[in-house]
Amino acid sequence: MNSAYVYLQLYKLFDNVTPVSVDCGQLCGKACCKGEDSGMFLFPGEKAVFSILNPDWIKIEQTDFTYKYNGKTCSVPLAMCSGECNRYERPLACRIFPLTPYINKNGRLEIITDPRGKGICPMAKAFFIDDFDPVFVKNIKKAFTLLCKNKRFYAFMQAYSAHLDEFNRFYK
Numbered sequence: 001m002n003s004a005y006v007y008l009q010l011y012k013l014f015d016n017v018t019p020v021s022v023d024c025g026q027l028c029g030k031a032c033c034k035g036e037d038s039g040m041f042l043f044p045g046e047k048a049v050f051s052i053l054n055p056d057w058i059k060i061e062q063t064d065f066t067y068k069y070n071g072k073t074c075s076v077p078l079a080m081c082s083g084e085c086n087r088y089e090r091p092l093a094c095r096i097f098p099l100t101p102y103i104n105k106n107g108r109l110e111i112i113t114d115p116r117g118k119g120i121c122p123m124a125k126a127f128f129i130d131d132f133d134p135v136f137v138k139n140i141k142k143a144f145t146l147l148c149k150n151k152r153f154y155a156f157m158q159a160y161s162a163h164l165d166e167f168n169r170f171y172k
């Protein structure tokens with residue numbers, strides 16, 4: 001699979017579709033881009049996009065967050081930025097924030113509010129899924145339904161969902 005090609009196609013789903021129809025950055029001064037250590041996980045295979053685009057506003061580091069696939073331990077890269085980017089090149093995690101994919105106890109894909117965003121984002125704190133633009137939610141579901149057909153991606157999603165559970169416990 002040419003993973004860069006897949007991600008570049010999926011990015012287009014979010015070029016003009018945003019969480020709500022207004023500029024939510026005006027609510028919060030773009031809080032999700034302003035952290036001291038702003039960083040977002042790159043999904044499996046997504047790093048290939050940045051090998052091609054090679055933007056100077058992103059730095060990619062390995063993390064100690066791992067998942068198992070085919071008997072191997074795979075580590076998940078983190079993309080760090082300085083709070084500015086080219087909107088058309090931003091990673092998938094930025095495009096879907098403050099929502100995120102999640103594999104529930106029945107092994108099914110759900111789209112949920114990202115528990116890691118609850119301390120940062122006013123929408124993550126106060127909104128229910130139905131409060132977001134339905135096209136935004138539908139496009140996230142579409143993108144991750146496709147990605148989850150890949151066995152390695154699904155293995156990542158199981159570890160990622162357990163990671164989100166840790167945050168969910170904190171915010172309950």
Ligand code: SF4
Nearest residue numbers: 024025028030032121
């Ligand atoms: S923190 Fe939330 S409300 Fe603010 S810009 Fe980011 S997604 Fe929008």
Ligand code: SF4
Nearest residue numbers: 033081083084085094
């Ligand atoms: S890459 Fe862009 S959208 Fe993502 S956190 Fe950095 S400035 Fe914000």
